[in-house]
Amino acid sequence: MIHAAGYRWKEACVTLTSTDPNYREKLDAIRSALSRLQECEAFFSIDEFGPFPVKVSGGRSLCGPREVRVVPQWQTSKGYLIVTAALELSRNQISHFYSERKNTAEIIKLVEMIRDRYRGFQRIYLSWDAAPWHRSKKLHDRIGELNGSRGDAPEIKILPLSGGAQFLKVIESVFSGIARAIIHNSNYASVEDAKEAVSRYFEERNTSFRMTPRRAGRTLWGKEPAPSVFLETSNCKDPKYR
Numbered sequence: 001m002i003h004a005a006g007y008r009w010k011e012a013c014v015t016l017t018s019t020d021p022n023y024r025e026k027l028d029a030i031r032s033a034l035s036r037l038q039e040c041e042a043f044f045s046i047d048e049f050g051p052f053p054v055k056v057s058g059g060r061s062l063c064g065p066r067e068v069r070v071v072p073q074w075q076t077s078k079g080y081l082i083v084t085a086a087l088e089l090s091r092n093q094i095s096h097f098y099s100e101r102k103n104t105a106e107i108i109k110l111v112e113m114i115r116d117r118y119r120g121f122q123r124i125y126l127s128w129d130a131a132p133w134h135r136s137k138k139l140h141d142r143i144g145e146l147n148g149s150r151g152d153a154p155e156i157k158i159l160p161l162s163g164g165a166q167f168l169k170v171i172e173s174v175f176s177g178i179a180r181a182i183i184h185n186s187n188y189a190s191v192e193d194a195k196e197a198v199s200r201y202f203e204e205r206n207t208s209f210r211m212t213p214r215r216a217g218r219t220l221w222g223k224e225p226a227p228s229v230f231l232e233t234s235n236c237k238d239p240k241y242r
Contacts, residue, residue: 020130020162027168030159033125037090040122042154044086044095044114045171047128048102052183053077054194059184069185079191083198084110086126087171092209094174094202098195104136111139111156115146121154130163174205 020026037043055078058071084106085096095114099106111126118124128134143156161168182201188194 018162023162026160026162030127030161033157033159034089037125038122040120041124042091042118042121043089043125043127045089045127045169046086046107046110046134047169047171047175048082048084048099048106049175049178050082051080054079054081054188054191056187057184059180061185078188081191081194081198083175085171085174085202086110086114087174089170093206096199096202102131102133104133104138107133107139108142111143112146115153115156118154119152123155123157125157125159127159127161127169129161129169135160 034043053075055075056071058069061069063069082099082102083096084099084102085094087094095110095117097110097113107128114124114126133139140158143158146153147156178198178201182197186194186197188197
């Protein structure tokens with residue numbers, strides 16, 4: 001009788017939420033900027049990937065009938081890697097470099113690199129989460145200095161994400177794609193080998209979208225779990241692959 005009435009055992013769905021009281025206001029500001037983005041403007045989703053250890057990594061792999069892949073539980077890491085990167089949404093291009101730590105100085109370095117790379121643009125929008133180094137006074141003072149001496153450089157505008165809304169960071173989908181494609185099931189001999197693989201991944205991704213230019217939207221690339229588009233309903237941060 002219970003089954004006939006339509007009752008079933010189901011897992012509860014975990015909803016994506018933010019505790020930020022200004023969640024809707026910040027979301028609307030980002031949506032508004034993206035909807036009005038001009039050819040002379042660029043919008044960047046910014047974050048850091050890592051630190052992740054360079055060692056024998058597990059993951060799903062294709063195995064033969066009697067083959068069992070084994071990964072040691074305890075290993076000595078060959079080093080650690082942090083990727084500081086920005087994804088430009090309208091052209092789907094990644095800018096990145098490698099850092100030794102996550103701090104304000106590294107973010108300032110990224111902002112200056114993007115500013116120099118996009119000279120001739122009228123304005124660039126930078127969007128990141130509420131990490132301490134993303135909202136430091138030193139960072140905002142430096143951005144103020146850069147905007148005060150523009151020349152042919154673009155104006156920099158900050159559009160932060162709401163606190164606790166990491167699932168809206170579009171670049172997280174790219175990082176999940178990296179984890180699935182080149183980190184899982186890997187055994188790099190050194191940190192330099194891991195850097196070379198990451199750089200090659202970004203280069204191939206950038207080339208793919210340069211050859212077929214299109215605004216970030218429905219298209220997935222490689223093993224990315226969500227398209228490179230800002231949507232409130234997207235979950236760009238895949239916990240299984242980070």
